[in-house]
Amino acid sequence: MTRRIVRTSIQLGALICIIFLLVFVLDNRFRVLPDAIHNALPTHTSGLVITDITLKTCSSLNVLGSCKLDPQKWHRVDKDLYLKKGWLNHAFIHIERKRESELVETDRVILDVKVGRLDPATSEKGQGAEKWESRPGGIWLKRTSKRHASDSVKAITAVDVLFGADAVEARPGWMILDQPIQLSNPGDSEEVRLTVRRGPPVHVERPTPRVRKDGRFKIMQVADLHLSTGLGVCRDPEPPDHNGGKCDADVRTLEFLGSVLDSEKPDLVILSGDQINGETSPDAQSAVFKFAEMFIKRSIPFATIFGNHDDEGSLGRQTLMQLTQSLPFSLSLPGPSSVEGVGNYYVEVLARGTSTHSALTLYLLDTHGYSPDERQFRGYDWIKKSQIDWFKATAQNLKKSPAHKEYKHYRMEMAFIHIPLPEYRQESEIVKGSGTFAEPPTAPGFNSGFKQALVEEGVLAVSCGHDHVNDYCALSKHEDKPELWMCYAGGAGFGGYGGYKDKIEGGYHRRVRVFEFDMDEARIRTWKRLEYGDREKKVDEMVIVEGGQVVAP
Numbered sequence: 001m002t003r004r005i006v007r008t009s010i011q012l013g014a015l016i017c018i019i020f021l022l023v024f025v026l027d028n029r030f031r032v033l034p035d036a037i038h039n040a041l042p043t044h045t046s047g048l049v050i051t052d053i054t055l056k057t058c059s060s061l062n063v064l065g066s067c068k069l070d071p072q073k074w075h076r077v078d079k080d081l082y083l084k085k086g087w088l089n090h091a092f093i094h095i096e097r098k099r100e101s102e103l104v105e106t107d108r109v110i111l112d113v114k115v116g117r118l119d120p121a122t123s124e125k126g127q128g129a130e131k132w133e134s135r136p137g138g139i140w141l142k143r144t145s146k147r148h149a150s151d152s153v154k155a156i157t158a159v160d161v162l163f164g165a166d167a168v169e170a171r172p173g174w175m176i177l178d179q180p181i182q183l184s185n186p187g188d189s190e191e192v193r194l195t196v197r198r199g200p201p202v203h204v205e206r207p208t209p210r211v212r213k214d215g216r217f218k219i220m221q222v223a224d225l226h227l228s229t230g231l232g233v234c235r236d237p238e239p240p241d242h243n244g245g246k247c248d249a250d251v252r253t254l255e256f257l258g259s260v261l262d263s264e265k266p267d268l269v270i271l272s273g274d275q276i277n278g279e280t281s282p283d284a285q286s287a288v289f290k291f292a293e294m295f296i297k298r299s300i301p302f303a304t305i306f307g308n309h310d311d312e313g314s315l316g317r318q319t320l321m322q323l324t325q326s327l328p329f330s331l332s333l334p335g336p337s338s339v340e341g342v343g344n345y346y347v348e349v350l351a352r353g354t355s356t357h358s359a360l361t362l363y364l365l366d367t368h369g370y371s372p373d374e375r376q377f378r379g380y381d382w383i384k385k386s387q388i389d390w391f392k393a394t395a396q397n398l399k400k401s402p403a404h405k406e407y408k409h410y411r412m413e414m415a416f417i418h419i420p421l422p423e424y425r426q427e428s429e430i431v432k433g434s435g436t437f438a439e440p441p442t443a444p445g446f447n448s449g450f451k452q453a454l455v456e457e458g459v460l461a462v463s464c465g466h467d468h469v470n471d472y473c474a475l476s477k478h479e480d481k482p483e484l485w486m487c488y489a490g491g492a493g494f495g496g497y498g499g500y501k502d503k504i505e506g507g508y509h510r511r512v513r514v515f516e517f518d519m520d521e522a523r524i525r526t527w528k529r530l531e532y533g534d535r536e537k538k539v540d541e542m543v544i545v546e547g548g549q550v551v552a553p
Contacts, residue, residue: 083283113177138179138181220260221269234248235249249493279312303330351519352519413458514528523545
């Protein structure tokens with residue numbers, strides 16, 4: 001009796017599997033199941049799918065012409081492919097997109113996109129049996145009307161445009177095409193690259209910085225990259241005849257950055273402003289992806305604040321922060337909307353192992369741009385009262401939290417800003433440590449008191465950028481007692497100024513600064529790494545904190 005029941009159960013299960021498989025195959029080809037069931041089934045690609053892509057050009061001479069297609073059908077990617085450099089010509093990518101639930105019999109879902117002069121079916125191996133549809137600009141589409149094509153992870157669900165021969169894609173799930181769009185009369189416009197996403201947006205987890213097993217944590221501060229849309233133009237390269245005198249700013253900058261990342265292997269990178277050279281970044285997104293991709297492919301967390309040039313390109317501070325925040329390994333945050341500026345936040349570095357206690361707190365604040373009152377305070381803006389109030393309240397609340405109170409070792413705190421504090425130029429009240437002091441600090445004319453707030457809350461050091469050829473650390477004292485180290489990182493990018501040969505023997509070489517925290521000894525050690533010369537040397541290495549206390553050089 002038992003054997004009969006088991007045999008019958010097996011036969012019934014096999015029959016159900018066969019029926020299920022048969023229905024699946026039929027539905028895949030003929031959609032035999034009702035819509036109610038389809039709407040309940042999960043899909044790989046939720047939301048929108050792309051059904052067509054085209055390029056629309058127009059001329060300023062044709063007053064009746066337009067670069068906009070029917071908005072009821074087409075969505076325009078709002079980037080002029082000529083980057084507004086064409087005196088007369090303009091061009092825009094348009095996409096047709098639909099919700100999966102709205103697809104009809106005549107809709108064809110895009111499964112692949114290529115760019116080139118020749119039909120991929122004849123110019124590429126393995127494509128002979130495929131049918132490709134031509135669009136303007138050398139765009140080729142592979143589309144299908146097969147049932148459930150929109151459910152495939154191969155379906156194109158988003159399209160964007162990036163610029164420059166060195167353009168890279170930093171977003172997960174996206175792929176940049178390897179050939180540029182073919183524009184008529186491109187002139188000196190940057191190469192235009194289509195980039196596409198397959199499947200749904202990829203959820204990005206915010207990383208958790210943590211002290212290493214050896215009790216150390218290494219931060220690399222990268223200041224003033226000054227990246228452009230495209231290769232960029234070098235300013236004051238040293239030596240001038242390096243590489244036969246040929247110098248593409250962003251190529252050389254990123255080669256240096258990649259080299260020092262691989263050598264130092266930092267646990268965290270702080271980008272302390274002017275990552276983007278706004279004046280030469282008509283598409284700031286392309287510039288952001290270039291620096292972000294360097295950290296993402298190495299799985300290194302990074303945090304950013306802005307300088308006075310980042311938002312002088314195509315994107316404002318808020319949009320830039322949203323873009324950066326959305327990327328993998330980014331710790332960047334806009335900060336409270338009630339506090340002036342964009343990018344006032346802190347990063348907690350947890351103790352080693354699986355501890356939830358904070359061993360190190362890093363404060364990052366927006367130093368804004370140019371003075372709002374040039375008549376009275378010429379030069380640059382200053383940290384505002386709302387920022388100082390936020391910082392003090394945050395620091396005091398963190399000290400009371402279990403994550404801080406229950407940490408049994410020395411805790412350490414540090415701050416990063418872009419524009420130096422007024423105290424950087426008070427030579428009579430500071431003791432300069434090692435490093436280059438080549439240009440007068442361009443600090444704000446108004447002193448809002450942030451330095452004193454740092455000291456009162458127990459911050460041990462603050463480091464900035466902005467003045468590219470200064471790379472020293474200076475010790476602020478009170479009644480001969482050390483209270484705060486104030487450091488410069490030095491400029492890292494060739495798209496920003498260097499020079500000062502009259503004050504620096506051999507000229508200024510780009511550099512980055514490293515801070516190594518030894519949590520067992522409560523020690524902070526710092527040094528710099530140069531782009532040219534002895535690239536492996538730790539330049540001007542010094543201890544600035546010992547036993548959790550600021551120490552003199």
